[in-house]
Amino acid sequence: MPKYYTTIPAELQDWILEQPVFWVGTAPKRGKHINISPKGTYSALLHLHSPTKLSYIDVTGSGSETISHLYDNGRITVMFNSFSTSPRIVRLFGRGTVTERDDARFDQLLDEIASSRAEKQEKGEMKAAGYTMEQMKPTIRSVITVDVFKVQSTCGYGVPIVPPTQGITSSPATAEEGIMKEEKLKADIKTPRFDDRPTILKWGVNKAQATSDTGKSQMEEYWVLNNSRSLDGLPGTRMARMLAGESLWVGEVIAWVKRWRDFLLGILVAVVLMVWLDNQEIWLRAGREIEVIVDLE
Secondary structure: OEEEEEEHHHHHHHHHHHEEEEEEEEEOOOOOOOEEEHHHHHHHEEEEEOOEEEEEEEOOOOOHHHHHHHHHHEEEEEEOOOOOOHHHHHEEEEEEEEEEEEOOHHHHHHHHHHHHHHHHHHOOOOOOOOOHHHHHHEOOOEEEEEEEEEEEEEEEOOOOOOOOOOOOOOOOOHHHHHHHHHHHHHHHHHOOOOOOOOOHHHHHHHHHEEOOOOOOHHHHHHHHHHOOOOOOOOOHHHHHHHHHHOOHHHHHHHHHHHHHHHHHHHHHHHHHHHHHHHHHHHOOOOOOHHHHHHHHO
């Protein structure tokens, strides 16, 4: 049976930070696309501020669905699940906010998350694929912060188990070696090993350092091309839109009109209908008055 909480319990906080992968789900108010994005904790650098608040670093990707949807309505679900022999799924329902590179709070959030990551690295719990925060910074387009209002914990029995990466493949030379291999196998089963994939960070760093013919970095050109709009045409990152020469307030007004189009259209139809009915009443009264005059004559 699922369990529900209004905050993240202490025992789930530690468990959440141990998971190597999590997913974020968002959707627009209008549009066909519901987005689910997988995140690796090394590159996303998840940080729990409190039992009701978390942030993760949003490294540059091939689209801006999550950012666009959060600007549109703020709804977000963050999901974690276990791939070990101890099954569990945790969903965090919340309201998300986007802090982009041009925001004064951006560096402050990065420093807070970096400090948290440094503490965990000392314990050997988290790596960033060999990249420091300073090296990663040119690849980061925003920090996503989620204010959690509901937590759901469920069994997770339907999620497959990731087998251990290294089993006992040869006969141990000594009894001690055999015990060590057996203990390692048990540890791998309890907490499956996920190797960091440095590809996106390496690609991002190279993009940020390379200059295009226009004078912009190749990363900036990539933002303009891929992060200016969502698949449903919603505004994407502010940085990408500014680099594209777009007037932000014009884009916001257009997005607002599209967001409230059905509501505004409904009001317009209601006003037209009321005017029409009112005119109908006027004509009916006029017709009755004419009939009275005719009868008097």
